[in-house]
Amino acid sequence: MSPILVILFSLFSDYSENWEHIYNYVLTDYIVNSFILVSGVSTLVIIIGSVTAWIVTNYQFLGRRFFEWGLILPLAIPPYILAYTFTGLFDSYGTLNEIAGSIFNLQKSESLFPNIRNVYGAILVFSFTLYPYVYLICRTAFLNQSRSMFEIGRTLGLSQKLIFLKLALPVVRPALIAGTMIVAMETLSDFGAVDHFAVSTFTTGIFRTWYGMYDLTTAMQLASMLLIFITFCLVIERSSRKNASFSTISSNFKPMQIKKVSSQQSFLFFLICFVPIFIGFILPILEILNWSLRFNSGFFEKHFFRISFNTILLSVFSAILCTFIAMLINFSIRYKNSSTIKAINPFLNIGYAVPGLILAVGIVQLFVFIDNNVLNSFEGYFVTGSIFGLIFAYIIKSYALANSTYEAGYQKISQTLDDSARILKSKGLNLLFRIHFPLLKTSFFTSILLVASEVVKELPATLILRPFNFETLAVSTYIYASEERMIEAAAPATAIILIGLIPIFFLTKMIRASRLEGKE
């Protein structure tokens, strides 16, 4: 909370001339563009994430086993990398336009594809990289739905399509809202992609104010506005979730039956699932490979292995720590029903929406204070500029991911299981590890995957908070790309994608084997 409070307190500082300029000329643009961006991305990710999750959990079709885990692949591509590759592909001198030009004999000045350097291009980039958050959470929720409910729906005259729209979607609404909220927060806090597409949003405004006007206080005041907006969204999300508390996991659970479909339907489902993977994963990979081949990139050298090791170490450690913290907090809320923790928990989620650089400034200011006033017996700075700052930032930024996964998991565990366990003398950590933990294994691993892949991709906070001479893959990609050295940038960018794939592969195996197939 402290770095966030540091930012919020800036609202009470003096307002400079820069603030007046922003208020009069660009603030409306920031608000309108941010709104269009979030609305567009939310609508698209809800459609892509829920429809694909429903198809792979319910139907036997061409490539289903691949799509179960394949649909998560775009998680490995950070929006800024997709934005770089999109412009590389679709700009008037981009790869696809060159190919189209040679096929259709187009003039150099003619472009087959519309300009994507605008808010609509940004909506596409965010939607096709972030929909897996909604897909993952919806899939877990659909897997935990008992088939009896849908069978009853069929007997009441609902078609397959209506079952999805009238039963499946409303029942997983809490999970859907949770996933969409994550995507909205991720969209609002991103800088790299919107900056690349020259879209004026809150984050680009904050960066311009800081780096263009060198006015950190005004930048933090803008960030505070964004935080207030996010808090407002969270309050709405919480209240809607409270009104839709569904418990479906019980002893009467009957797993969904996978239905066979006709060959036309099978091909249609194949296309519906393939398009998001193609746009969000295959296309950017092809473009990065194209860069690597064109420039004959040397991938495996000492520096590359060092930065890969740093990245893995940081992401795994932060993910486990963050997941355990989220587990303990959610358990305390459930077990103790503590109104204090309940009230504090939504505020912990705000960290996700704090732009990385602003969060980094809050942490640096906090750590300098601690070093000067609490740890002053140590010579020089002890925590400032150390790895603690990075882990601290990652946990703050990723807590919402871990928390929403646990919340969605806990909503599906009936309270009668806790009551029975408590009557049978199981309390505290005993209850957590004997009952909750085995039932929340999927949530646990989902959380680790989400947090780890987030950490691997995190750029601005890492850039500012990293210890001296400490590089990660994201930092390395950024440095090379900003110097237009795509030959070197292609290697760490590919590594970010490959590292992101490892937990995705293992997690999907675990999700498939989860719940009823599992033993104690």
Place this chain on the structure above:
Amino acid sequence: MKKILEISNLFHSYGNEISTIKDFSFSLKDGEIASIIGASGIGKTTLLRIIAGLEEPAEGEVRIKEKLVSSKNFILPPEKRNLGLVVEDRALFPHLNVKKNVMFGINYMEEKESLTREFLELFKVLDLADKFPHEISAGQQQRVAFARALITNPDILLLDEPFAALDKKLKSDLHVETKKIFKEKGLSVVLVTHDEDEAEYFSDRIIEFKEDQIIIK
């Protein structure tokens, strides 16, 4: 006979009129079976949850074996009350097999294996020991739930509509078997049900919850 449960001047409300318990007093003797009947949402389950320590009373006291367990300012946690609880949806732990479900409350005991076997046999589910809850029928699940609740030798057994989801034949079979076990073991039981015939069959006493009054028969 000694009083095993004493409830005096109990008040409780969730804030809506229907779920209100007003000035309710009642006592249960050792080995007695009492049923609570009444319409849905009238507070029957809430009363059971207050006895179990899962809900706090607004006013009044609950005593088990003369020991104060619930009052306005004091709640003895459910795990320290030595009670058994069986609910309508069985609440079997879905990740544990039948044997581990039954053994759950006595895991610390040396004789847990033999005791578990004894109760699995008593409730005729020994051959299902390695099955998971979703692999057995509703009636079998309810037998497992009874075995799990009784194996801890509770002072009072709390039953919240345990037969409601079963079909007629299964229900009447289980009625006969469970009543026999309750009487043989001399169990003190509080049964919440909306089925008057079931209440009459099981009970030494029936408490009827109505909107504005409580009738003890």
